[in-house]
Amino acid sequence: MSQFSSRSWREYPQRYRGEASKFTKSGKTYYPPRTIDPETGDKEQTLVKLPDTGKVLTYTVIRVAPYQWGDNAPYGLAIVELTDGTRLMGQMADVNVDEIKIGMEVRVEFRRIQTEGHSGIISYGHKFTPKWW
Amino acid sequence: MRTVCVVGAGMSTWGEVWRKSFRQLFVDAALEAIEKSGVDHLESLYIGCMSGGLFVHQEHLGSLMADYLGMAGIPATRVESACASGGLAVRSAYIEVASGMSDIVMASGVEKMTDCHGDDASAALATAADQEYEVFHGATFPGLYAMMAHAHMAKYGTTRQMLTAISVKNHFNGSMNPVAQYPFKVKPETVESSVMIADPLRILDCSPITDGAAAVILTTEEIAKKLGKPYIKIIGSGAATDTIQLAQRADMTTIKAATLAADRALRMAGKTLKDVNFAEVHDCFTIAELVILESIGLYAPGKAGAAILAGETALDGKFPINTSGGLKSKGHPVGATGVAQVVEVYKQLTGQAEGGRQLKSRPKIGMTQNMGGSGGSSVVHIMEVA
Numbered sequence: 001m002s003q004f005s006s007r008s009w010r011e012y013p014q015r016y017r018g019e020a021s022k023f024t025k026s027g028k029t030y031y032p033p034r035t036i037d038p039e040t041g042d043k044e045q046t047l048v049k050l051p052d053t054g055k056v057l058t059y060t061v062i063r064v065a066p067y068q069w070g071d072n073a074p075y076g077l078a079i080v081e082l083t084d085g086t087r088l089m090g091q092m093a094d095v096n097v098d099e100i101k102i103g104m105e106v107r108v109e110f111r112r113i114q115t116e117g118h119s120g121i122i123s124y125g126h127k128f129t130p131k132w133w
Numbered sequence: 134m135r136t137v138c139v140v141g142a143g144m145s146t147w148g149e150v151w152r153k154s155f156r157q158l159f160v161d162a163a164l165e166a167i168e169k170s171g172v173d174h175l176e177s178l179y180i181g182c183m184s185g186g187l188f189v190h191q192e193h194l195g196s197l198m199a200d201y202l203g204m205a206g207i208p209a210t211r212v213e214s215a216c217a218s219g220g221l222a223v224r225s226a227y228i229e230v231a232s233g234m235s236d237i238v239m240a241s242g243v244e245k246m247t248d249c250h251g252d253d254a255s256a257a258l259a260t261a262a263d264q265e266y267e268v269f270h271g272a273t274f275p276g277l278y279a280m281m282a283h284a285h286m287a288k289y290g291t292t293r294q295m296l297t298a299i300s301v302k303n304h305f306n307g308s309m310n311p312v313a314q315y316p317f318k319v320k321p322e323t324v325e326s327s328v329m330i331a332d333p334l335r336i337l338d339c340s341p342i343t344d345g346a347a348a349v350i351l352t353t354e355e356i357a358k359k360l361g362k363p364y365i366k367i368i369g370s371g372a373a374t375d376t377i378q379l380a381q382r383a384d385m386t387t388i389k390a391a392t393l394a395a396d397r398a399l400r401m402a403g404k405t406l407k408d409v410n411f412a413e414v415h416d417c418f419t420i421a422e423l424v425i426l427e428s429i430g431l432y433a434p435g436k437a438g439a440a441i442l443a444g445e446t447a448l449d450g451k452f453p454i455n456t457s458g459g460l461k462s463k464g465h466p467v468g469a470t471g472v473a474q475v476v477e478v479y480k481q482l483t484g485q486a487e488g489g490r491q492l493k494s495r496p497k498i499g500m501t502q503n504m505g506g507s508g509g510s511s512v513v514h515i516m517e518v519a
Contacts (some may be wrong), residue, residue, distance in 0.1 A: 039412055048519035057284065060280050062276050063328075063329050066273060067252040072271075077270065087380040088380055089267055102287045123495070
């Protein structure tokens with residue numbers, strides 16, 4: 001399917017800058033940003049920048065990949081909880097897939113993600129790398 | 134609300150059905166249901182379908198399917214909730230009959246998944262996940278359930294053998310189902326040496342891509358009696374939603390939408406799980422069956438695996454699960470699956486299950502649990518012998 005670039009640039013604030021919603025009442029942060037806190041119904045929020053470290057809550061190794069990532073397989077895919085409690089999914093990078101473990105400490109890095117659809121729009125966003133320094 | 138009965142069920146051939154079109158699969162299942170029920174007309178039609186648009190570039194299914202069933206003129210509604218579309222179609226038809234709006238309604242489901250390249254079918258299925266924040270990052274459905282599996286293994290010590298036992302059991306049951314896509318038994322060592330798709334899930338942990346349709350006729354008890362055909366009562370219907378993103382769930386080892394839907398259906402029926410004799414559940418992946426059994430409350434968290442290994446969910450166990458072969462062996466034409474689950478419960482409760490898989494225990498109450506995506510939606514029905 002061909003896609004217009006609006007679908008990509010609309011997401012830049014959260015994908016490029018890691019912007020998330022921090023709700024006033026609960027103090028909880030959600031990524032991507034949303035209008036309403038699903039727990040409290042609160043709409044009062046501030047946009048915050050996500051912390052750049054966290055740990056792996058669960059993961060898999062994708063061995064049969066969607067066609068965009070056929071050349072990348074096998075690759076690790078993880079759900080990470082950041083230091084402020086926010087959870088997000090992303091690929092693991094710069095790591096041997098056999099070494100990925102639950103509880104592993106990771107850093108959030110800005111990386112190239114994929115080339116979308118027939119339009120070939122290059123998309124960037126976050127990937128996780130092992131935190132070794 | 135009025136009592137609603139299921140009278141008559143039909144299924145098309147399931148599998149890679151290259152000789153049958155999208156519309157023909159539906160017509161085959163619908164005609165069988167009509168014929169077996171003895172009804173001479175429909176007042177309304179529901180069609181569960183996840184993505185006619187992406188699989189075969191066809192939408193506007195109400196018009197297409199009513200027309201080719203020879204019933205253009207009746208109201209027809211296409212229902213979508215990803216892989217729970219079929220269950221939601223049954224629920225929609227149930228509500229229409231229960232409310233008194235209509236007396237004879239068909240609930241159907243259909244999906245034609247093998248007319249496109251496997252990459253495109255996978256991409257279509259992936260639309261049941263969050264496109265911008267899961268699929269964008271390279272998630273696949275086996276990948277999402279694999280992440281649940283790793284979380285469950287880490288929290289409860291769930292093992293490879295437990296997942297294997299689910300695949301072996303469902304293939305055993307499916308080997309007796311004449312419409313199953315893969316009606317053969319598998320050995321544990323075959324499951325455990327099959328190709329890895331997304332660690333720890335192997336190909337024999339995954340339900341297949343399937344063409345197929347299923348249909349049931351829902352009507353009032355008064356009409357069901359007059360028709361003189363075997364019928365059952367739907368005594369509970371529950372549906373629920375949860376976050377579409379797996380990452381945003383407080384606990385990734387349980388499926389809250391299934392818990393809510395089951396609680397609602399049981400409460401409506403005035404029953405507890407102790408009253409239920411067997412169930413068809415949404416085993417899109419082996420780990421899904423294990424997690425669902427805990428989510429609906431049949432087993433405490435972390436306890437389903439041992440019970441499965443002990444044979445409690447086998448055909449001759451104390452609570453048989455997926456007597457049809459489940460999605461794993463019977464196949465998973467996504468929009469049709471939820472309706473086919475009701476077809477199996479109808480057959481079991483009316484003593485019509487073929488091939489030697491009829492439960493000998495004379496079950497009185499059966500349950501279906503259908504699920505959308507990684508658990509973003511779920512639909513549960515409770516049915517009782519008439």
